Amino acid sequence: xxxxxxxxxxxxxxxxxxxxxxxxxxxxxxxxxxxxxxxxxxxxxxxxxxxxxxxxxxxxxxxxxxxxxxxxxxxxxxxxxxxxxxxxxxxxxxxxxxxxxxxxxxxxxxxxxxxxxxxx
Amino acid sequence: xxxxxxxxxxxxxxxxxxxxxxxxxxxxxxxxxxxxxxxxxxxxxxxxxxxxxxxxxxxxxxxxxxxxxxxxxxxxxxxxxxxxxxxxxxxxxxxxxxxxxxxxxxxxxxxxxxxxxxxxxxxxxxxxxxxxxxxxxxxxxxxxxxxxxxxxxxxxxxxxxxxxxxxxxxxxxxxxxxxxxxxxxxxxxxxxxxxxxxxxxxxxxxxxxxxxxxxxxxxxxxxxxxxxxxxxxxxxxxxxxxxxxxxxxxxxxxxxxxxxxxxxxxxxxxxxxxxxxxxxxxxxxxxxxxxxxxxxxxxxxxxxxxxxxxxxxxxxxxxxxxxxxxxxxxxxxxxxxxxxxxxxxxxxxxxxxxxxxxxxxxxxxxxxxxxxxxxxxxxxxxxx
Numbered sequence: 001x002x003x004x005x006x007x008x009x010x011x012x013x014x015x016x017x018x019x020x021x022x023x024x025x026x027x028x029x030x031x032x033x034x035x036x037x038x039x040x041x042x043x044x045x046x047x048x049x050x051x052x053x054x055x056x057x058x059x060x061x062x063x064x065x066x067x068x069x070x071x072x073x074x075x076x077x078x079x080x081x082x083x084x085x086x087x088x089x090x091x092x093x094x095x096x097x098x099x100x101x102x103x104x105x106x107x108x109x110x111x112x113x114x115x116x117x118x119x120x
Numbered sequence: 121x122x123x124x125x126x127x128x129x130x131x132x133x134x135x136x137x138x139x140x141x142x143x144x145x146x147x148x149x150x151x152x153x154x155x156x157x158x159x160x161x162x163x164x165x166x167x168x169x170x171x172x173x174x175x176x177x178x179x180x181x182x183x184x185x186x187x188x189x190x191x192x193x194x195x196x197x198x199x200x201x202x203x204x205x206x207x208x209x210x211x212x213x214x215x216x217x218x219x220x221x222x223x224x225x226x227x228x229x230x231x232x233x234x235x236x237x238x239x240x241x242x243x244x245x246x247x248x249x250x251x252x253x254x255x256x257x258x259x260x261x262x263x264x265x266x267x268x269x270x271x272x273x274x275x276x277x278x279x280x281x282x283x284x285x286x287x288x289x290x291x292x293x294x295x296x297x298x299x300x301x302x303x304x305x306x307x308x309x310x311x312x313x314x315x316x317x318x319x320x321x322x323x324x325x326x327x328x329x330x331x332x333x334x335x336x337x338x339x340x341x342x343x344x345x346x347x348x349x350x351x352x353x354x355x356x357x358x359x360x361x362x363x364x365x366x367x368x369x370x371x372x373x374x375x376x377x378x379x380x381x382x383x384x385x386x387x388x389x390x391x392x393x394x395x396x397x398x399x400x401x402x403x404x405x406x407x408x409x410x411x412x413x414x415x416x417x418x419x420x421x422x423x424x425x426x427x428x429x430x431x432x433x434x435x436x437x438x439x440x441x442x443x444x445x446x447x448x449x450x451x452x453x454x455x456x457x458x459x460x461x462x463x464x465x466x467x468x469x470x471x472x473x474x475x476x477x478x479x480x481x482x483x484x485x486x487x488x489x490x491x492x493x494x495x496x497x498x499x500x501x502x503x504x
Contacts, residue, residue, distance in 0.1 A: 094148035
């Protein structure tokens with residue numbers, strides 16, 4: 001189901017899916033892994049231990065440090081999977097060693113929030 | 121992405137851990153963006169300097185990395201959290217100052233050019249057109265591509281850092297093909313810098329990597345910077361061209377209604393407890409201009425102006441810094457509005473600014489309300 005593996009890894013877990021892009025800086029609390037942007041569709045949820053699926057990353061280049069920090073603080077997702085991978089998410093996951101995938105478009109559409117899936 | 125034999129060795133750790141980390145980052149970026157190879161770059165500008173944004177994990181990572189890593193090309197750096205000349209006025213705790221100092225030292229050890237600025241393009245001469253650079257600060261990347269005619273992707277803090285260490289970047293995206301896939305028609309009459317900020321925020325949301333804008337002639341520096349900064353905040357678009365005859369396949373209008381939508385998303389207050397100018401930091405031209413606008417006037421509330429240290433020194437020797445201070449402005453260098461630890465809920469509920477980028481982060485990261493208005497209105501409403 002993956003079109004491309006950006007950062008290697010094998011995971012099984014519960015999907016946390018967003019329909020909105022994520023600006024990691026300002027959207028996620030790096031200490032708790034909670035989504036703190038009130039306008040975001042995942043507001044109030046935590047990304048910890050999920051398979052985080054979202055269209056793509058946007059915004060601040062420093063979001064890469066947020067991705068690294070959530071891993072260091074043990075609140076990171078098990079893996080991330082996107083439609084498109086931008087430089088911030090790719091480089092953040094590479095340094096933090098969080099498995100990262102680009103999904104086939106129809107697979108991306110099929111996966112629902114709460115599904116139990118395996119990647120890698 | 122194809123690597124040469126030497127590059128492959130570095131990725132496998134044969135040339136030390138810091139180069140291995142840098143190659144691991146660029147390999148992932150190259151894979152994600154379908155790069156074929158790495159190309160030499162001539163200048164890197166890294167973000168991730170402010171302790172407020174990178175935190176303890178970032179501070180520790182940089183302290184470790186700087187034990188062995190050295191920058192291979194000229195590397196300028198983004199603002200940090202405060203100006204050491206006035207930090208005692210803002211009540212930051214000792215831990216913040218210690219960690220921030222450690223971050224600054226790590227970058228110094230790796231060989232930074234100590235710009236501590238988000239507008240390196242106003243401090244240093246730009247190289248000739250089509251030169252490859254690697255700029256992480258989004259407003260600077262968009263400015264470099266759109267106005268400086270340089271070549272960079274909208275780099276991340278880590279991709280620019282890795283490129284600074286290796287001296288190369290993946291040849292992909294805007295480096296390879298920067299033709300706009302969308303054209304936005306500017307329909308709003310009599311635009312000012314705030315209008316262009318709102319346009320940029322809209323463009324960042326709807327456009328892909330590069331966008332054409334029609335119906336706009338020449339932009340002054342303030343409008344250009346406002347457009348670059350807001351576009352970088354809302355999306356992944358890294359370049360704009362002013363072009364009335366673009367053959368981009370997709371066409372979109374930016375009219376009064378669209379503008380109002382963006383304004384309503386970011387403007388949450390009718391007035392502010394404090395005024396901030398700068399995000400991006402102000403350049404000399406804007407400081408000179410502001411000094412003229414403030415002649416014989418004085419701010420009725422606290423007004424913070426963020427500018428690079430080199431620009432503040434120039435403005436001081438030319439007399440403009442003194443004029444701005446006489447009008448009640450506080451000049452701060454080495455730091456900026458965006459993700460500042462200096463303006464918090466402890467002291468204020470709301471901020472007045474003309475910066476869309478500043479507004480976004482005040483709202484989302486500092487948890488403050490924002491009153492958005494153009495500089496001309498800030499001067500007429502907030503000074504007497």
